[in-house]
Amino acid sequence: MPTSFASASPTPAEPPRRGGGPERRPRVLIGTDTYPPDVNGAAYFTAHLAHGLAGRGARVHVVCPSPEGAPRTVERGGVVEHRLRSMSSLVHGSVRLAVPLGVRGHLDRLLERLRPDAVHIQNHFLVGRMLASAARARGVPVVATNHFMPENLFDYVRVPGPLRPYAARIAWWDLGAVLSRTEHVTTPTPAAAGLLREQGFTKLVEPVSCGIDLARFSPLDGGAAARRRLRDRLGVPDRTTVLFVGRLDEEKRTEELVRAVARMPGVQLVLAGDGAFRRRLEELAVSEGVADRVLFLGFVPHTDLPDVYRCADVFAIAGVAELQSIATLEAMASGLPVVAADAMALPHLVEEGANGYLYRPGRAEELAARIGDVVEDEGERLRMGAHSRVMASRHRLEDSLARFERIYLEAADGVVAPAPAAFTAPAPRLGGTARG
Incomplete structure (x- = not known):
């Protein structure tokens, strides 16, 4: 049963970090604009990541929109969820958006109290973008995983077909601008990493599988x-x-x-x-x-x-x-x-x-x-x-979890992914041809 805390109650300050060594486990604050009960791949991945890391002994906090609208803090399975005040997205019945007012201040206070080794953003929309900015202001390394393709958004926001190439160009440019200011970027597959490169992103992108629980999903016996x-x-x-x-x-x-x-x-x-x-x-x-x-x-x-x-x-x-x-x-x-x-x-x-x-x-x-x-x-x-x-x-999910743990700790220790250049695609123009 989840343990609920009053939304106005402060999160206790985390104890000092332990030093290095084989038993060191990371402290991570995950930021996402979609999380269960939302039904989509990014939400499920984030939940599996958070609970998998907690199961391995990591200290895991997630900041995300509230599914009911009102802000609150709850703990589920060792993961502390900081649910932000939210409103309807209007374009999808099961997705809510964080209300921007007051979010930055809340994130600043969370970072001050939690003192994470790293923050891990799962998207470049409001929560991920604001958390990345707040973390950079405090010298906290930022890890980002990209789950985004413009095509997965266009049907919801009803972008007309003739405008989609131009909208895609803007969307890719915006994504690249956010990701280029992070210490480490991952995406689930080599194809997804290649797609970012095709769109002009020159920073190293590491493919890290979402992972699968092989014990839970197994062949039929009988x-x-x-x-x-x-x-x-x-x-x-x-x-x-x-x-x-x-x-x-x-x-x-x-x-x-x-x-x-x-x-x-x-x-x-x-x-x-x-x-x-x-x-x-x-x-x-x-x-x-x-x-x-x-x-x-x-x-x-x-x-x-x-x-x-x-x-x-x-x-x-x-x-x-x-x-x-x-x-x-x-x-x-x-x-x-x-x-x-x-x-x-x-x-x-x-x-x-x-x-x-x-x-x-x-x-x-x-x-x-x-x-x-x-x-x-x-x-x-x-x-x-x-x-x-x-x-x-x-x-294997365990392999993916272990890799993310190493990424967080390496980022905290100043071991960052090579970055030959920042995002190089020019700012989009609404003219000429565009690749989606």
Whole structure:
């Protein structure tokens, strides 16, 4: 049960830092504009990071918007959450924004009391930007992880198609300006690091995987009979199942999954998650004649999620703006083959013919064919699933946590990432051509 403290109560000053040595654990203040109960990859990563670090003995504080609006401080699982006064984002029902008034002063007081080894910002919006500025003013090193792509924002703020290249240029420039003033920058995959370089960011960017809990997400034990029991418990019909887990929002392009299943008699699609695009997907399933083979599970409780993966035969993902995809890693750890769009970071999670296949985005018929290649032979499907598990083992959560601990301590000790130059992209102009 979380321990609640009055929002006006001061956070006790932290004890003096211990010296170096093998038992030294970092003290870190994580700043983020999105954190559970928000439902998105950045929020989940931040929560896994915070609780994983706390489980290893680190002192972890998180500053983020309040999900209810009123400010408060609570402790959950060894992580102290400093929830800022918030307001509706207006563009997304489950995301709230910190009210700017008074935030800087609050962050100054937090830094004074907590005396962290480093702050770790998870985005460059209001909380991350203001925390980075406050930390720099006090000589506290700043670590930043980028989860941002403009494409993941445009559908929410309704940027018209013709203006998106220009809006993307502005967004990348703004991101680079914030990240260039940090000591260390990470992002989940080499592809995501390469994307920053393409946008003119010349500072070293280290790929550090989001990581996956291999004990929690593990393959089904018990064969077809066990799968039937799981499906029955979850209300999933016992037939060949394609699974997607994630937000049902426009940028996830889940309509391609519905259209692919419409080309595959006897195959069903299970969608675990919710979002603004759900109604349109339901209508599409009806118009494609597969309403009886597209199952919407809605939001899945944390405790049931591993079993949702275990009741499937193959995992499919159609998004083209994924910087890693935690859901795909969870599916792989659960022993599922993967069919994914050949876009952004997803190719890092697919070895063609070994654990699944890639398909060209927008080609529902090609997606259907690749899914068919996986499920037509049970032995081949199981072999691919086993290889997915091997690949997922390269992304152990413990390894990612250990690397972040070292980054914090190195930053605190003045060991910073090489920085050959600051962000070099020119300030954006609303003219000419632009790359998104």
